[in-house]
Amino acid sequence: MRRCVGKSGQLILASAWLLVGLLGTVVVAQEAPTKTKAKPFNFDFAPNPGLSPAAASGEMELTASFHIEQGASTGRLVVEATISPEWHTFAITQPPGGSQPSKLTVPAAVDYRLTGPWVADRNPKVVASEVFQHKGKPVQEEMFEGRVVWTAPIELTAGVKAEELEIPVAYSGQICHDKGGCIPVNKPKLVAKFAGYDEAPQTAGEFKAYDGELVLRGKLEPQVVKPGGTATLTITAEVAPEWHVYEQANAIGESINKPTLFVVANSAGWKVGEVKASAPAKAPSGSSDLPYYSGTVSWVVDLQVPADAPRGEVTLSGLLGFQICTDTNCKTPAGAQFTVSAIVGEADSVGPALVQFKEGTYKEAAELTKEMAASTAAQTATTEGRATAAPLPMPLLIGLAFAGGLLLNFMPCVLPVLGLKLISFAQQGGESRTRMLLLNLSYTAGLMVVFMILAVLSITAGLAWGEQMTHFGFRMTLLVITFALALSLFGVWEIPIPGFAGSEGSSKLQKQEGYTGAFFKGLFTTILGISCSGPLLGFALGATISLPPIYTVVIFACIGLGMASPFLALPFVPGVRNLLPKPGDWMDTFKQVMGFVMMAAAIFFFSTIQNEWRIATASLLLGVGFACWWIGKVPMYDPLGKQLTAWIGGAAAAALVGVVAFNTLGPPDKSVALDWQEFSTAKLKQLQQENRTILVDFTADWCVNCQTNLKFAIERSDVKQLVEQNKVVAVKADWTNPNPELEATLKGLRMRQIPVLAIYPAGKPEDVIVIDGILTKDQVIAAIQKAGPSKVALDNARPAAATTAKLDLSTP
Structure with a gap:
């Protein structure tokens, strides 16, 4: 005889289901390495869901190194920060009373000492703050965008070998988005390693x-x-x-x-x-x-x-x-x-x-010129476009917040869950007015919990509406949950929350909406809703920037009440039970239709994932689908122990797939990426005339073997070191789309397929080295060594030895 899991068991499984969703965020956060360079999916903020994909991955990558002058014990300690587009950090000289300045600290040691202060490689952009004031005047915000390099002079103790030395550097500061919202950045364990010798400066002047x-x-x-x-x-x-x-x-x-x-x-x-x-x-x-x-x-x-x-x-x-x-x-x-x-x-x-001079590069000067011009233009636009608006009266703000919350119910973000709410209305058609009110109060409670959390985050962390959507982990969690919900609506598995999304095979008790199911619907509806910014919300939320914290709480509470108001008012509508649709077989059909709507929401969240992470993300969804199928094979009326076993097994399988996918199918490490130039026959000819050794990778996005070669054979640390040492120019010939020039070049190499790696020796382009198929790192290194260095970069470079038209490096 079938028996149903008790309420305690249902709550345990519900908690486990929520925990899996939350762990999705934690797992992604843990993917960030402990090295000095952060992975692209650290938890970051941005002001609204309309940000560009680049801005949505807001972060600051920090690297440290030191250089010593040839024949001397003095040198420079360097910390380089790379900042995501639309974000900025602050100068070491940031005035007090405003944003958190950048701070670099080097502990005292017997092997080295700092002999001067940290200096940035360029001037910061200076903008009068709209938020902070000091002595009645706006604080001047000194900020850097894109990239900034801080340098401090150092001196090594006599007898210390630079090659064996590591210098610890601690960084603290913050990054902020151009439209609001900041994240603290603390890197207490940056390690600066020896990066080479600097040539002694030429004669002063x-x-x-x-x-x-x-x-x-x-x-x-x-x-x-x-x-x-x-x-x-x-x-x-x-x-x-x-x-x-x-x-x-x-x-x-x-x-x-x-x-x-x-x-x-x-x-x-x-x-x-x-x-x-x-x-x-x-x-x-x-x-x-x-x-x-x-x-x-x-x-x-x-x-x-x-x-x-x-x-x-x-x-x-x-x-x-x-x-x-x-x-x-x-x-x-x-x-x-x-x-x-x-x-x-x-x-x-x-x-x-x-003036003291040292050798530099034209590329550095060009990049700095571009950055300075962009910074000046942005500063001018900010200064000219800044306008101040008088705060709106509080009663009007409350009214706008309530109306904005009400209109959120009609935003496309919440429609998938509102479809489930419509089904619950049908189920409530046969309920008493009191039970209808209690169910909708439970729904409101879940909704208000989220809004109060948002209010606290807005006060304590400066979190703006929709900033959660800029967390890679948050978007990934929503994608996983909506995908799993869609599978549940299709009947692949059952969510252990009464009335949340029961399918045709559910028991009667499981189909009937309970207070827990109503609470979680309110919770999830609100989480989806914050990915949309409804009308009128901008006025109400924007005013909270300059208001005391209690007003922020009031505004968020009014938005929540506005969103919940139709459901709270429903039980008091005369004859409401006659107005609501009656339960019937149509509910199962409608539920499956809503599965397609939920799947559309999952597709939307998938579209917000950066391109380089989409293969790994799709693999994770495959694991989640397998987990749901595995769990669905155990009916809800089976013993709790058997259900927990299915849940643990399914969750473990999904987690394993996710960990493997994000560690093997993500983008390559930026620290080993080559400085690729775009292929063209004109570019190839120009580089040959300049006596450059040229490495050309004939590749395509659809070529799996090409991507394997890039990740495991070409973009490796020792390959990059050899490329830089020999001044080899790396050129990417992308065949993702039709490219007649590329095809003609391949035919000239007697190749009609990819992957192909061609290396043109400096001064002897006719002796091109060609290797194809699946490559190893040793093959690539041997080919580069055989081709020799670029002649233009090394005054005393020896002529490269002649090579054959095709080189077989399959054996050592």
Whole structure:
């Protein structure tokens, strides 16, 4: 004879089901490694569900390293932060009374010591805060976007080997979204390892590039400047006869030739003026498509010291990017880093300070120029677009919050669960008015629990409406739950909560809605609802930013009551039992239809997962589907022990699939990714003319073997080290879509399939090395070593040995 599980058993299984959902979030959070670099699915915030996918993965990756000058014990300790788009962090010099400043701490040790303060590689963007005030004035927020590098000078103790040294660095600070919402960032165990030797700086005030065919000289005058005064930074370029250098510009543009880039990256808070040339440039002629200078030219920029600048020594730094050409030939674009020390003092000094140069790259100067231009544009837009609005009266805010909550019931996010609520209305048609009220109060209780949690998070963590949707773990949990609910509505398995989503095979008791089922429906409806921002909510929630915490609680409570109001009012409608649809066979059909609606919700949540995680996510859903099927094979009337066994087995299987999928099918480690360039025959020809060794990976998104090669043979740490050491240029030939140029190149290699890895030796492109099929890391390394280094990057590089048209590296 069939028997049903008791209420205690049902509650235990319900708790287990909820725990599985919550564990989905915890498991994803635990995927973040303990290394210094965070995985893309750390728990992060953003202001609303309309954020771009890039912003939705808000994070700050931190790496640390140190460099020592060749033949010396001095060097630099470097911490690099990479910040997600639409997010920012704050400067070490962030004024008090505002956002949390970045803080870098290095413990004292006998092997090394810091000899100076941390300095950023560029000026922060400065914006007046709309929230924080200090002494009656808005706090100036000093922020960095995209990427920032902090550097501090260090000195090693005599006898210490840099290669064996590790320097611990602790970071604390926060990142915030441009539209609101912040996350604390604490990295107490960053480890800086030796990253190589720096060349000793050239003679102070002078830098020779291109074997002396371009000489840079620099000075800052005066060296001692009083607060409110102005110093002039001058960089002079002297070009050898028959050569010329191009006009300075604030952007690269589309020209073949490269303009001179002059960026004062870190001005120590001094105001940087416009860069001016000492003479007009010559009009483009011959092969030059940019204005240029022959002989000698100077670029001058005025630096104004703030009137309240503190006394003492400051370091100014920046980057130069340049290229020199003749009428028929051009050198590869190059760069130079520059630093100069100045003193803020009581009186001006007439003596200059000489600029110190080090080798840099044009790419660094171009990236910094782009970042500075974007930062300036964003700061201007923020300043011009900022508007202040007077707070709305509290009664009006309450009314807007209530109405906004009511309208949430009609948002597409909650429709899947409201379909289940409609079925419960049909079941309530035969109930007393008192039981209807109690059931809907239970539904309201679940709903209000979520809203009160949101209120607390808004007060304590600055969490805005919809920010939960920016958590990778939260989106993943909703995806898993909606997918599992859809399978339940299709009858694959039964949720052990009376009346939550019982199918045709459920017992009568299981079909009948209970208070627990109503509570969880309210809970889940609200969680789905916060992924939509309904009308009127923006006004009510936006006003809470400047209101005391108690008002935030009131506003969120009113939104919840507004959302629950139709259900609370229903029992008091005259003749309501006659108005509600009667229970019948139609309910099972309707429930299955709602399964498709729930599956559509799951597809929506799947679409919010970043592309690089979708294969792993689909694999996890396969595991969840198997778990639901496994659990569904044990009927609800079987003994509790048997049901728990099925639950534990199914959950374990799903967890195992998820762990394996996210550790093997996710994106490659960014630390070993090569700096890929896009393939074209023109690009290939250009690199060959520059005497570059070129590694071309012929691949496609649909090619499983190609992705296997990339993950396990090409993008490996020792492969990347060899590529960088030999100055090999990595080119990705993507055949995901039709590409005639790519196909023609493959035919030229006598290949008609992929994966193919082709390596063109510098100076001998006809001796291309071709390896295909499933590759090993050793094969790739052997091929790169055989091809030899790029000749352009190494003055004394030996010619690469001749190679055959196709190299068989299948055996050692």
